[in-house]
Amino acid sequence: MVKPTRVTNAIRSLRFAAGEMTQADLAARIGVTRQTVIAIEQGRYSPSLELAFQIARVFGVPLDDVFQYPDE
Numbered sequence: 001m002v003k004p005t006r007v008t009n010a011i012r013s014l015r016f017a018a019g020e021m022t023q024a025d026l027a028a029r030i031g032v033t034r035q036t037v038i039a040i041e042q043g044r045y046s047p048s049l050e051l052a053f054q055i056a057r058v059f060g061v062p063l064d065d066v067f068q069y070p071d072e
Contacts, residue, residue, distance in 0.1 A: 006043055006070075007043070007046055007067055007068065007069050008043060008067070008068045008069075008070065009040065009041065009043070009066055009067050009068070010065065010066055010067075010068070011026070011037070011040060011041045011055065011066060012041050014059045014061070014065075014066065017059075018059060023037040023038055023041070024037075026055070026058060029058050030051060030054045030055055030058060031054075032051070040055075052066065052067055
């Protein structure tokens with residue numbers, strides 16, 4: 001049985017590196033709810049490509065510094 005590959009992210013660590021940015025702060029900056037940010041951080045929801053770029057832009061990092069797709 002093959003396990004599905006999941007996209008992982010570094011949003012939580014990037015928030016803390018950005019000076020203790022809260023989930024609510026990030027949500028307000030990208031135009032979503034705090035619950036959406038929680039779901040993305042926990043890997044329960046994959047954002048659209050546009051939203052992923054918005055998140056990366058908030059932190060001033062490339063997209064692949066935020067989201068990773070593990071090589072198998």
